[in-house]
Each structure stands twice: as C-alpha cells, then as structure tokens.
Amino acid sequence: MIKDCITVWDNCLRTIRRNVNTQSFKTWFEPIKPVRLDRNALIIQVPNKFFYEWLEEHYVALLKMTIRQELGEQGKLEYQILMSNNQEKSGDMSIKVPVERGAATAAKSVTGPGAVDTGNIKNPFVIPGIRKLQIDPQLNPSYTFDNFIEGDCNRLARSAGQAVAKKPGGTAFNPLVIFGDVGLGKTHLAQAIGNQVLRSLDSKTVLYVSSEKFTNQIIQSIKNNAVNDFVNFYQLVDVLIVDDIQFLANKQKTQEIFFHIFNQLHQHGKQIILTSDRPPKDLDGMEERLISRFKWGLSADLQAPDLETRMAILEAKMTQEGLDLPQNVTEFICYNIKNNIRELEGVLISLVAQSTLNEREIDIALAKQVIKNFVTQMSKEITVEFIQKLVAEHFDLPVDKLKGQTRKRQIVIARQLSMYLAKNLTNKSLKAIGENFGGRDHSTVIYSCKAVQDLLDTDMIFKDTVSELEKKIKMTLNEV
Numbered sequence: 001m002i003k004d005c006i007t008v009w010d011n012c013l014r015t016i017r018r019n020v021n022t023q024s025f026k027t028w029f030e031p032i033k034p035v036r037l038d039r040n041a042l043i044i045q046v047p048n049k050f051f052y053e054w055l056e057e058h059y060v061a062l063l064k065m066t067i068r069q070e071l072g073e074q075g076k077l078e079y080q081i082l083m084s085n086n087q088e089k090s091g092d093m094s095i096k097v098p099v100e101r102g103a104a105t106a107a108k109s110v111t112g113p114g115a116v117d118t119g120n121i122k123n124p125f126v127i128p129g130i131r132k133l134q135i136d137p138q139l140n141p142s143y144t145f146d147n148f149i150e151g152d153c154n155r156l157a158r159s160a161g162q163a164v165a166k167k168p169g170g171t172a173f174n175p176l177v178i179f180g181d182v183g184l185g186k187t188h189l190a191q192a193i194g195n196q197v198l199r200s201l202d203s204k205t206v207l208y209v210s211s212e213k214f215t216n217q218i219i220q221s222i223k224n225n226a227v228n229d230f231v232n233f234y235q236l237v238d239v240l241i242v243d244d245i246q247f248l249a250n251k252q253k254t255q256e257i258f259f260h261i262f263n264q265l266h267q268h269g270k271q272i273i274l275t276s277d278r279p280p281k282d283l284d285g286m287e288e289r290l291i292s293r294f295k296w297g298l299s300a301d302l303q304a305p306d307l308e309t310r311m312a313i314l315e316a317k318m319t320q321e322g323l324d325l326p327q328n329v330t331e332f333i334c335y336n337i338k339n340n341i342r343e344l345e346g347v348l349i350s351l352v353a354q355s356t357l358n359e360r361e362i363d364i365a366l367a368k369q370v371i372k373n374f375v376t377q378m379s380k381e382i383t384v385e386f387i388q389k390l391v392a393e394h395f396d397l398p399v400d401k402l403k404g405q406t407r408k409r410q411i412v413i414a415r416q417l418s419m420y421l422a423k424n425l426t427n428k429s430l431k432a433i434g435e436n437f438g439g440r441d442h443s444t445v446i447y448s449c450k451a452v453q454d455l456l457d458t459d460m461i462f463k464d465t466v467s468e469l470e471k472k473i474k475m476t477l478n479e480v
C-alpha cells in the first residue's frame with residue numbers, strides 16, 4: 001500500500017502526542033502541515049524559520065524516532081517554511097534536514113539560491129500569525145511550592161510567591177525580586193510560581209528565561225533585524241520570570257530592551273518575577289532606571305536555612321527519592337553543609353552513589369569522606385577557637401567578650417562554659433586554655449569548670465543547652 005503524507009504525519013503525531021505535553025503539542029506540532037511524501041522523505045511545512053529551529057533544537061530526537069518508525073531507517077524529514085506573505089516559496093526554499101543529523105548540521109544542509117540561512121539563530125519563541133499565544137513556558141515541572149520547604153529563611157519570599165501565583169500582576173509585589181546566595185532556592189521558588197499559575201490559571205501565559213538566554217536572544221534579534229518581533233513577543237506574556245538578572249550587568253543594549261519590555265508589561269498589569277544573587281541596590285553595572293523599577297515591588301531574600309530547615313529539606317528529598325539514611329548521618333550532613341541547599345542534595349546523592357558502588361553501608365565515616373569534597377576548609381581537631389566561636393554564636397555575643405573582662409552574668413556564663421567545653425573536648429592544658437581567654441591563669445579555668453559543673457547539677461535547661469552545644473561541636477566536621 002502506498003502511504004500518503006497525511007497518514008504518515010497523522011501517525012507521527014500520534015506518537016509525538018504521547019511524548020510531549022499538551023501545550024507543547026499544540027504549539028509546535030499542530031500548526032505543522034504535511035506537504036508531500038517524496039520516496040522516503042516526508043516534507044512538512046512550518047510557519048517560519050524560528051519554528052523550524054525550535055523543532056530542531058528541542059524535538060530532533062523525537063522527530064527522528066517517529067520518522068524512522070513510519071518510514072524506516074532511510075526515512076527523512078524535510079521542512080518547508082511558509083513565508084510571511086503566506087506564499088509557499090518554491091522548492092529551493094525548503095530546508096532539507098536528513099533526520100540522521102542533528103540540529104547543528106542541519107543549517108549546513110540548506111541548499112539552493114535564496115535559501116533561508118538559518119545560521120545560528122536562536123528561537124526567541126516568536127510565532128507570528130498565531131493570535132492566541134501558545135508558548136512553551138520553559139519551566140521545570142518538578143519545582144513546586146509543595147516541595148519548597150518553608151523555614152524562617154524563606155518565609156517572606158515563599159508567601160509573597162504564593163500571593164503572586166494566586167493573582168499574577170494583581171498584588172503590590174510587582175516586580176517580585178527574589179534574591180539570595182547561590183543554591184538557596186531562587187530558581188526553584190521562581191519556577192514554583194510559574195508552575196502554580198499554569199496549574200490554576202489556565203489562560204495565563206508564563207515564560208521562564210535565564211538572563212543568559214535572554215541576552216543571547218537579544219543579540220540574535222539584533223543581528224537578524226528582529227528586535228521588534230522580540231519585544232512584541234515578550235509583551236504577550238502574562239507572567240515573565242527572568243532568572244539571575246545580575247548577568248545583565250554591563251550589558252547596555254540588553255538592559256535597554258529589557259527596560260522597554262519591563263515597562264510595557266508592568267503598565268499592562270503583567271507580572272514580572274526576577275531573581276538575583278544580590279539585592280537590587282547592589283546590582284553594579286545596572287542602569288539606575290532599571291534598579292529603581294526593581295524596587296517598585298517587593299524584594300524578598302532567601303537566607304541560609306537553619307539546622308531544622310536543612311533537616312526538613314533533606315528528609316523531604318530522601319522521601320522523594322525513596323532513600324532512607326540513619327538519623328545520625330542526616331544530622332551529620334546537615335550540621336556540616338550550611339550555606340547551600342544544592343550542596344546538601346549533592347552530598348546526599350554522592351553518599352548514596354558511593355555506598356552503592358562500593359557496597360558500603362551509609363554511616364558517619366562514609367558521610368565524612370563524601371562531605372570532604374564539598375567543604376573547602378577543614379582542620380583536623382576541635383580547637384579552643386572553634387569552641388569559642390560556637391559558644392559565642394549560641395549566646396549571640398562577639399567572641400571578644402569571652403576573652404575580655406566583662407562581669408555581666410550572661411557573658412561570665414558563656415566564658416566559663418567555653419572553658420569547660422575546651423577542657424572536656426580538647427587535649428589542651430589548663431594553662432593553654434587560660435591563655436586563649438585573654439591570658440587567664442589555670443586556676444581560673446579550674447574555677448570555671450567547677451562553676452559550670454554546679455550549674456549542670458542544678459539547672460536542667462542549662463544542661464540541655466550544654467549537651468546541644470557539645471553535640472554541635474562534635475558533629476561539625478570542619479573541626480573534627
């Protein structure tokens with residue numbers, strides 16, 4: 001039986017539909033028209049060259065698979081690009097893309113005079129002629145609010161994010177700027193907002209773009225004389241998420257275009273969500289007028305999570321991955337990885353990998369080994385300085401006070417406790433310990449240890465504090 005192009009393409013679509021989400025299918029595959037079948041080549045028509053590039057960039061593997069399925073190993077796919085005046089150009093214009101080759105080589109196979117030079121144009125998602133905009137939001141669906149664990153470190157940002165997700169463009173948080181150090185969840189939170197909007201507000205168009213990609217698109221659109229298309233496209237978005245805007249620093253042209261897009265969106269009540277590794281006011285190399293706009297809405301920071309939040313995140317991650325680690329190991333990890341949640345996850349994954357590969361049980365010793373790769377500074381033993389640092393942190397005092405002469409009760413207790421812990425947890429002599437406390441003599445250290453012991457015998461709350469501190473000191477790898 002001779003196959004016709006419509007049947008072949010219909011079969012392809014059936015496979016494709018199973019492999020992409022509905023929105024992508026509608027956006028990128030429904031508009032394609034099968035044109036003809038030329039021996040083992042299927043010729044399809046796409047609305048424009050961006051469309052073609054998008055397909056090649058994102059769906060080449062899928063297309064290859066489906067074409068082979070329908071037309072056999074020799075199967076080929078060729079594209080025809082519909083020109084803007086809706087006139088299909090002559091055969092010369094079609095871009096022949098042997099499906100065996102990837103997107104990179106596809107451009108080279110452009111043939112014939114007047115062929116469309118697809119060069120390295122990156123698709124800025126433009127789909128001219130489609131009135132109701134359908135775009136791939138570029139979101140990672142696994143970043144949700146459900147798995148974004150709440151803690152003091154992120155409460156404001158998280159709840160602002162939820163408010164924005166409920167009413168994009170309809171709150172005072174516009175733009176919403178989420179800032180914080182690397183690995184603290186900026187991308188996760190920003191994408192969670194986008195995913196939530198898509199889930200609950202069907203009609204909204206969401207687009208996530210990294211600043212890098214955004215910049216590249218601008219460069220390309222300038223090259224291709226398509227800046228207007230670019231700007232117009234972005235104006236059709238209801239919720240625009242631009243990640244890591246610090247990368248826009250010193251990129252004047254990009255900032256200018258972004259300024260324009262920002263204004264248009266804001267004026268039309270569209271939601272803008274930005275992330276940055278620093279607060280807007282510290283964005284050097286950013287135009288003042290942009291910074292001032294960033295301050296229009298809400299800037300909410302993500303801070304390093306406290307121990308409890310780290311534990312909760314790690315446990316959530318374990319449940320998600322179906323992992324089970326001994327409690328002392330998870331505690332050990334969380335004591336030592338403090339400032340970066342990505343590292344926390346990294347340690348967990350390496351630990352599981354190490355244990356599987358080497359058929360070793362997951363215990364503290366293995367955790368120590370793995371963590372060494374993540375923690376840069378390490379010393380071998382518990383030092384007096386380290387004890388002083390942790391005690392001072394615990395009592396919220398500057399370390400100097402422990403070494404000074406102040407007789408305030410709170411400080412005296414912290415000082416005596418540090419000496420007590422130093423005596424019990426280090427090998428230092430009483431004399432050496434005393435020297436670390438502003439040159440006190442050994443009898444002061446003995447007296448302090450006795451005072452602490454008396455308190456331990458009488459004050460349960462104090463006792464708890466001390467054992468918590470002891471545990472923390474012993475648990476912290478940096479100084480073990």
Ligand code: ADP
Nearest residue numbers: 147148149182183184185186187188313341342
């Ligand atoms: P950033 O963009 O700030 O560098 P990411 O958003 O990429 O950080 O987060 C790093 C990793 O930590 C991601 O895997 C993310 O899912 C996870 N993560 C961050 N914050 C949380 C949180 N509060 N709850 C659960 N996972 C989190």
Ligand code: MG
Nearest residue numbers: 186187188243
């Ligand atoms: Mg990020």
